Amino acid sequence: MRNQQKRSIRTQEKIIEAFRALVLEHGYDGTTTQMVLDHCGLSKGAMYHQFRSKSDLMAALYEREATATLDAAWAVCAKDEDPLAKLFSFYLAWVEQVRSPPVARLLFEIGPFALGYEGAKTIEDRTSATYIEGLLETAMEQSAIRAVDLKLLAGMLNALVGEAALYHHRTGRDTDEDLSVMLKGALKAVRKD
Structure with missing residues (x-):
């Protein structure tokens, strides 16, 4: 990778990290691009070279957070051989990943508010499709x-698991047992016996 590309990636990460901290503290509407620039010590040109708008910056942060939770969940279930067992483990591990209050706020409140339902859903579908559809395809094969x-x-399973995670975020109630029962039931319904 060339030095220019490395600098560009470092600058993007610096901007996203600053935005993350500020948006968690001040909310999306309360965070301005000038605040991000001041926090990073960058010029407007440097920021706008990376992100065209605050909305683009929010989309990048949302996708990064979603991908990080999915990658962490995947690492937990990597040892499972059976694709349905792996899917089950993956979902439970993902719910655990999104219990972190900052992550939950970004994925369930701030991101969907800032990006709108369609914007957030597009990113969610793109990031989770690699994992979920791949496992389901393997199970079918x-x-x-x-x-x-x-x-x-995949959409129905994602909705079930997402709702359980959102319910936990809003109420603080443990959803693991109920989610396990519901996931097993959903997978049993499509299992070929």
Whole structure:
């Protein structure tokens, strides 16, 4: 990787980190690009070379947070051989990842508010599709599940797990046991026996 690319990536990360800290402290509406610039010590040109707008910056932060939680969950379930067992472990590990209050605020409150439902959903679908649809496709290839619309099934499972995580965020109640029962039921419904 060339030095210019490395500097550009470091600058992007510096801007995203500053924005993350500020948006968690002041909210999306309360955070200005000037605040980000002051926090980073960068010029407007340096920032706008990386991100065209505060909305683009929010999308980059949201995608980074979503990807980090998915990657961490994937590391937990990597040892599972059975794709459905891996999917089950992956979802439970992801719920654990999003319990961190700053992460939950970014993924369930600030991001969807700033990006709108469609913007947030597009990023969620793009980031989780690699994991979920891949596991479901493997399960179908191994005849572990019936032939179903994988995108629809992935969306339904993501909605179930996302709702459990959001419920925990809003209420503080532990959802692990209920989520486990519901996930097992959903997977049993498509299992090829």
